[in-house]
Amino acid sequence: MAQVYSGIDYSHGLANKDIETGIAYGVIYANSLPSWFWETVESEAEDVDYRDAISAIKDEVEGALKATLSDYSVTADYEELAQTVLDSIDIEYENTGDFVRYRYDKNGLTFDTTSDGSIFVIKSPYYALCSYCSPCAPGAGCLESEGSVKTYCLPTDWFNDSEGNAAPYIAHEVT
Numbered sequence: 001m002a003q004v005y006s007g008i009d010y011s012h013g014l015a016n017k018d019i020e021t022g023i024a025y026g027v028i029y030a031n032s033l034p035s036w037f038w039e040t041v042e043s044e045a046e047d048v049d050y051r052d053a054i055s056a057i058k059d060e061v062e063g064a065l066k067a068t069l070s071d072y073s074v075t076a077d078y079e080e081l082a083q084t085v086l087d088s089i090d091i092e093y094e095n096t097g098d099f100v101r102y103r104y105d106k107n108g109l110t111f112d113t114t115s116d117g118s119i120f121v122i123k124s125p126y127y128a129l130c131s132y133c134s135p136c137a138p139g140a141g142c143l144e145s146e147g148s149v150k151t152y153c154l155p156t157d158w159f160n161d162s163e164g165n166a167a168p169y170i171a172h173e174v175t
Contacts, residue, residue: 006147007132011139026121026151027133028143030113034161041113045102049095058082124152128169144168
């Protein structure tokens with residue numbers, strides 16, 4: 001049996017790994033998946049950029065309320081007041097980056113899309129055997145490479161499209 005080089009774990013086992021299972025997080029480029037993948041993510045995942053923007057606005061409103069009312073004898077739950085203000089207005093938000101960051105978390109599968117167009121699989125019912133990623137994601141496994149590192153991966157049917165494309169790895173069930 002030929003031995004496969006799995007690369008270097010630049011994290012020395014300290015990052016990008018599920019502590020409970022020892023399985024590495026998986027990284028794959030989003031453009032390796034069919035176009036319907038983004039439709040699924042946009043409709044079923046949380047827009048992290050939007051969530052972060054709303055959180056920042058809420059913090060600013062809360063701060064403004066505190067500052068405005070600080071000269072008066074006011075006892076209030078400023079966080080609740082800020083939430084009431086946000087709930088009563090319509091905020092139009094448009095992401096200005098090339099890629100929107102999403103968090104998908106369903107049926108035991110959790111992954112994040114990153115601002116550079118990668119998918120970071122941090123929990124899955126499946127794993128693949130891959131090589132380590134470059135120092136950019138120390139300790140994570142590159143799902144588009146061969147190796148011996150147990151790495152969380154996407155279900156292989158997520159790669160199916162009308163062109164007959166297939167996953168670049170063999171998926172095994174996590175037991």
